[in-house]
Amino acid sequence: MNIGEHVRTVYIEPIEEPPPTEVSAPVEPMPDPLPDPRRQLDPA
């Protein structure tokens, strides 16, 4: 390949892109399957 006459020499240090990060899916609130312990302790 004919690229012509020498002009200059440079050093390029490109910024490396960070690796892609996984986007976590939003967590849906789940109903607590256990009864509230305070209600069990409180006398009626």
Added chain:
Amino acid sequence: MRGFERVPDAIEPLIGYRAWYFSVEHHAASLFPISNPDPSGWSAWNGANDRWVSAACTLDQRQVPLESVRRCLERIRSKLGYPPGACRSFPLFPLSPHTVPGERCSCGFYAMKALETVIEPQAGDVILGRVELAGKVIEYTDGYRAERARITQLTPVAGTEQQAMRLANRLGLPMTTPIAPWSVRGRHIWRD
């Protein structure tokens, strides 16, 4: 820093354009340099579609000739009027190990500064493309020789779009609109 110990001149890669021979099979696609393709099928451009790849110099790996042979060749060169030492264009003796691209060598990734100035390879399936260049880069009036490169875009020659699309899909690279063949733009012969 990789071999070339100096403060970087820039952090933005230089942009260049070049051509490759290519092959597309069921599960693989490869790009091969136009000049001096490796007979084994290996290509220095393998992987450059998704990461930086580094060029290597094979000229400084040649076997050192015997001292007696070296002296004999020096005498012949001297009688022919050549100055002592290696000729710049045709190094008679192996080059010392050097950072790629070497100033007195022809190694490195080549690219032109403009897509339109990429000259026509003589045969085969050819595709053009845009590359980013980094590391040690020697700039010339019309192009570059670089230590590191990666491919960012492919440009098919008009009439080869179908194969080029398969290639681009395999390599995961974007493809631009086709460029007119050299026969339409003015024919040049690949000089290398």
